[in-house]
Amino acid sequence: EAQVTQNPRYLITVTGKKLTVTCSQNMNHEYMSWYRQDPGLGLRQIYYSMNVEVTDKGDVPEGYKVSRKEKRNFPLILESPSPNQTSLYFCASSNGVVNIQYFGAGTRLSVL
């Protein structure tokens, strides 16, 4: 089954404790992306990757890091989380920049 898998689905952490949200897709997609969703703001792109070892900033990259060492994986790293990073996070992939994006189920992150 074609899918984008995010883990964990829910996470509660404390300020400053490094965390990683994993994202994996089994569709051999080149394009992958991370978004955060906040009430009244819709989804905002954090980082995206056109292919292995190719990443670029979206609209809200501050406080986040990503890496794309393998085509299937695109982890999101919060080196020192802060409460304003409390949000719902989505990973997505597609077989081309302008094609349909397939979304993961989302990760609800709370930073205390």
Place this chain on the structure above:
Amino acid sequence: AQTVTQSQPEMSVQEAETVTLSCTYDTSENNYYLFWYKQPPSRQMILVIRQEAYKQQNATENRFSVNFQKAAKSFSLKISDSQLGDTAMYFCAFIWSYGKLTFGQGTILTVHP
């Protein structure tokens, strides 16, 4: 910078009726793509419909159709014969070849029986 605006935070419609959700965008690009995504209470993001800017013909997917007005930078979604399962938040989104995808703020649609 590209911006996408959905001016209707909430909409409601009776089952079997038709509803139109509005979306406007701002860009200096000529070749781009527009999408409508649906997010039901399960939070899963589901593609509803896609429109290429270079195509004049409006996209249609079963009960869902768009009214794409390129000159006016408008991209509205029409849902015909509304069903209870259409209750969700709907997001308009814009992307061009550079890779940045911009979403609107979302419209919560409630379908009443």
